Amino acid sequence: MEARFADSTDTAGPVWDDRERAALVALLRVRPQRLSWRDITAEVTAEGSARKVWEKYVTPGLFGEEEEPVRHAAHEIAAWNAQGLGFLTFLDGDYPVRLREIHEMPPVLFYRGTLVPGERAVSVVGSRAASERGLGIAATLARNLVEREITVISGLAKGIDTAAHTAALEARGRTVACLGTGVEMYYPAENRRLQERIAQQGLVLSQFWPDTPPRQQNFPMRNAVMSGYxxxxxxVEAGEKSGARIQARQAVAHGRQVVLTDFVVANNEWARELVDRPGVHVAGSTREVMDIVENAVFDQQSADDLIARLVELARWSHQQSNGR
Incomplete structure (x- = not known):
């Protein structure tokens, strides 16, 4: 797989190849001068090359040999490929276009399952300690989304997430699980079989190194990816300190539509504070939720979506013409 920074028809632009990917992984692993991942991403974007950024910050002798971390990164990438793990950098052509739109864009993604470029997708999220009513609503919404050929995104947590994923699979639809761990981990442990099933029939996606265990700070980052994707x-159902609260606020910041059930608004101050924000809707029934999804979310494609689809088509055509 090969992607160019320039327009896909421009053969003069710098090539983003395996050497560049290895340099990016090395930068993210080493973090020279304590650069954040976001800083590294910005510099690689500005330079058009991870290797140039590596050479800018890493002098010979700093690690025994200048290229040792890059070689190690190349071996890591080869091992991920051998294990059947999907690996994408933010400059690869298959990287989800909508994630490039958000401030929290992950520089790398790992996945198991099937990528679907430009897919129509909606997150269904809520409390881990969900009520039976909430679980039922989540399952109904997931089935309704599947009926409309809309992908169900959730976070594989207990409660609402599990109900949404399970209902989507049972309805023979597509679901995407965004993890707060690496793709080689199973959290919560009781969802291991569900995670495997999603990997076989949908997509399991993570921005963390494959062996990353669950950490508290990972889950808000996971919520940002769910919102962006x-x-x-x-x-569906959430408390004052729920992770769903974080995702709702992130979705507003991302310019995404947010649908709050009237139950969430009635029981949470943070939800009431969001009600008057642009793109935020309140629904009193599953029918109202689906009306909002159909009319406010998917009624008309935005110009940005059309441009994104054209870019993806151009990249695909360029890859096909070059035998990739």
Whole structure:
């Protein structure tokens, strides 16, 4: 797989190849001068090359040999490929276009399952300690989304997430699980079989190194990816300190549509504070939620979506013409 920074028809632009990917992984692993991942991403974007950024910050002798971390990164990438793990950098052509739109764009992604470029997707999220009513609503919404050929995104957590994923699979639809761990981990442990099933029938996606265990700070980052990947976020049931609260706020910042059930608004101050924000809707029934999804979210494709689809088509055509 090969992608160019320049327009896909421009043969003069710098090539993003395996050497560049290895240099990016080395930068993210080493973090020279304590650069954040976001800083590294910005510099690689500005330079058009991870190797140039590596050479800028890493002098010979600093690690015994200047290229040792890059060689190690190349071996890591080869091992991930051998294990059947999907690996993408933010400059690869298959990287989800909508994630490039958000401030928290992950520089790398790992996945198991099947990528679907430009897919229509909506997050269904909520409390881990969900009520039976909430679980039922999540399952109904997931089935309704599947009926409309909309992908169900959730976070594989207990409660609402599990209900949404399970209902989507049972309805023979597509679901995407965004993890707060690496793709080689199973959290919570009781969802191991569900995670494997999603990997076989949908997509398991993570921005963390494959062996990353669950850490508290990972889950808000996971919520940002869920918000960015989809067109909208539906909050079924949540508390004042729920992770769903974080995703709702992130979705507003991302310019995504947010649908809050009236139950969430009635029971949470943070939800009431969001009600008057642009793109935030309140629904009193599953029918109202689906009306909002159909009319406010997917009624008309935005110019940005059309441009993104054209870019993806151009990249695909360029890859086909070059035998990739």
């Amino acid at each position: 989809g067109r909208a976020t539906i909050i």
